[in-house]
Amino acid sequence: MKSSIILSFLSFSLSLPLASGFPSFVPNSNQSARLPAILPDGLPTLLPGRRLINVTGAHAFIPPSGDDQRGPCPGLNALANHGFIPHNGVMTPSDLMAVTKVLGFGSDFVAIATALGFEYGSADAMHMSIGGPTLDGLGPGLDFTHNTFEADSSPTRDDYYVGNNNYDAQEAYFHALLNRPGLDIISHRVERFNHSIATNPWFYHGPIPLVISTLVHCFILGMMADFSASTPSSPDGILTKDILMSFFGFTSTSSSASDTLHYTPGHERIPDPWYRRPTDYTHANAASCIDAIGRADPRALLPGGNMGAVNGYEPMNMSELTGGVYTDETVLQGNNLRCFVFQVLQLVMRAQAAGAAAFLAGSSLSIADSMEEWMCPKLEGLNERMYERYPGYKKRD
Ligand code: HEM
Numbered sequence: 045m046k047s048s049i050i051l052s053f054l055s056f057s058l059s060l061p062l063a064s065g066f067p068s069f070v071p072n073s074n075q076s077a078r079l080p081a082i083l084p085d086g087l088p089t090l091l092p093g094r095r096l097i098n099v100t101g102a103h104a105f106i107p108p109s110g111d112d113q114r115g116p117c118p119g120l121n122a123l124a125n126h127g128f129i130p131h132n133g134v135m136t137p138s139d140l141m142a143v144t145k146v147l148g149f150g151s152d153f154v155a156i157a158t159a160l161g162f163e164y165g166s167a168d169a170m171h172m173s174i175g176g177p178t179l180d181g182l183g184p185g186l187d188f189t190h191n192t193f194e195a196d197s198s199p200t201r202d203d204y205y206v207g208n209n210n211y212d213a214q215e216a217y218f219h220a221l222l223n224r225p226g227l228d229i230i231s232h233r234v235e236r237f238n239h240s241i242a243t244n245p246w247f248y249h250g251p252i253p254l255v256i257s258t259l260v261h262c263f264i265l266g267m268m269a270d271f272s273a274s275t276p277s278s279p280d281g282i283l284t285k286d287i288l289m290s291f292f293g294f295t296s297t298s299s300s301a302s303d304t305l306h307y308t309p310g311h312e313r314i315p316d317p318w319y320r321r322p323t324d325y326t327h328a329n330a331a332s333c334i335d336a337i338g339r340a341d342p343r344a345l346l347p348g349g350n351m352g353a354v355n356g357y358e359p360m361n362m363s364e365l366t367g368g369v370y371t372d373e374t375v376l377q378g379n380n381l382r383c384f385v386f387q388v389l390q391l392v393m394r395a396q397a398a399g400a401a402a403f404l405a406g407s408s409l410s411i412a413d414s415m416e417e418w419m420c421p422k423l424e425g426l427n428e429r430m431y432e433r434y435p436g437y438k439k440r441d
């Protein structure tokens with residue numbers, strides 16, 4: 045069974061290094077000459093713990109060519125372009141170490157991404173294309189994991205059944221993000237949700253797609269920001285238009301960085317210099333992003349979908365979906381929105397890779413621990429029959 049293979053890789057490649065904490069990725073050398081001149085006066089130019097990602101030499105940017113695969117994830121595309129994962133875009137589970145080391149992807153998210161990616165994007169659970177199918181038949185790749193992993197209402201990609209394709213960035217959406225005051229990813233998420241309702245008759249926002257499309261918005265904030273100048277007053281690092289353009293494969297000839305955009309698919313690039321977040325990004329870090337989206341528009345965190353026509357959105361009945369654990373009213377109370385989001389991930393891991401869940405239960409990053417801390421009600425499962433009435437769920441190309 046696929047899951048058991050994934051499992052042994054997870055425990056083999058993740059448990060030891062995570063338990064002891066990753067070593068600093070780049071030895072602490074004197075980087076002051078390369079730091080942008082944005083540090084407040086009086087601060088040492090190189091605080092301990094800063095983690096420069098060295099993208100020169102062995103990890104210089106090399107764009108894809110020939111049969112190299114690139115797909116819907118700008119994080120993985122960038123890692124492949126810098127040779128942190130195989131340049132051909134076909135990963136094995138052990139390559140996941142680099143995703144954590146370079147971008148700070150928490151082990152909880154690694155476990156979930158592994159479970160979904162290698163289960164649905166791969167034929168043998170050992171080789172996963174980060175883009176489309178490969179010539180040697182390794183499986184559909186992440187491009188073709190619609191509703192099992194790849195989701196509608198993504199930050200910059202079109203929905204699966206409408207628009208261009210679901211894996212390239214679309215300039216209009218990226219442009220909209222760049223032009224939001226403060227690069228406000230929260231309102232971007234709500235607007236992308238609104239946009240799918242208004243344009244996609246098959247918009248399906250079931251539990252898994254809603255959690256994925258929401259979280260990848262949070263990932264932009266959490267893992268693309270630069271932490272070279274991180275101070276107690278900017279614990280979230282600094283995200284700029286230039287950083288976003290680089291990570292999403294855009295360039296601009298104008299200094300305002302938003303008027304004359306040029307996009308080259310697959311050319312996602314880690315900025316130089318760029319310092320990753322000091323600690324790994326886990327569900328506990330994502331919780332505040334989830335809360336902010338919930339405050340902006342809770343519908344973006346609740347399951348539902350269009351009923352075959354645009355602007356025909358119908359929410360799922362939370363009481364029927366959760367066997368009464370939540371109702372449409374109680375899910376909005378206390379920590380329940382964030383509880384629901386991470387419970388969906390817990391259930392995914394339980395279903396797809398029992399051992400991944402077991403591994404996490406024993407680590408300090410356990411979602412189960414957070415559930416207790418946040419006083420979440422116990423959710424043992426979801427009534428998946430609720431999904432059937434949505435045409436975008438059942439539709440198979
Ligand atoms: C093993 C690790 C990972 C896997 C398997 C993975 C997979 C995916 C998949 C399938 C999507 C498409 C989801 C959708 O349709 O919205 C996606 C999107 C995305 N991923 Fe990843 N991902 C991984 C790690 C990361 C990391 C570390 C980052 C950090 C920057 C990241 C950032 C994003 C972003 C920002 C998007 C949304 C792209 C857009 O629509 O603009 N991912 N990823």
Ligand SMILES: *[C@@H]1O[C@H](CO)[C@@H](O)[C@H](O)[C@H]1NC(C)=O
Nearest residue numbers: 073074075076077078089090
């Ligand atoms: C780092 O380099 C700068 C500029 O070359 C120098 O002034 C400083 O003393 C160096 N710091 C350390 C810790 O070596």
Ligand SMILES: *[C@@H]1O[C@H](CO)[C@@H](O)[C@H](O)[C@H]1NC(C)=O
Nearest residue numbers: 070073098099100101102103
């Ligand atoms: C980056 O790595 C290259 C070798 O790949 C090395 O020559 C260079 O000194 C490193 N740069 C920094 C800033 O550590």
Ligand SMILES: *[C@@H]1O[C@H](CO)[C@@H](O)[C@H](O)[C@H]1NC(C)=O
Nearest residue numbers: 231232233234235236238341
């Ligand atoms: C999203 O749609 C709702 C309902 O139509 C509206 O109230 C809200 O202002 C919209 N938000 C954004 C960011 O577009």
Ligand SMILES: *[C@@H]1O[C@H](CO)[C@@H](O)[C@H](O)[C@H]1NC(C)=O
Nearest residue numbers: 360361362363364365371372
């Ligand atoms: C949701 O389902 C519950 C239980 O079947 C029912 O009492 C409630 O009226 C339903 N809510 C809506 C909005 O249909």
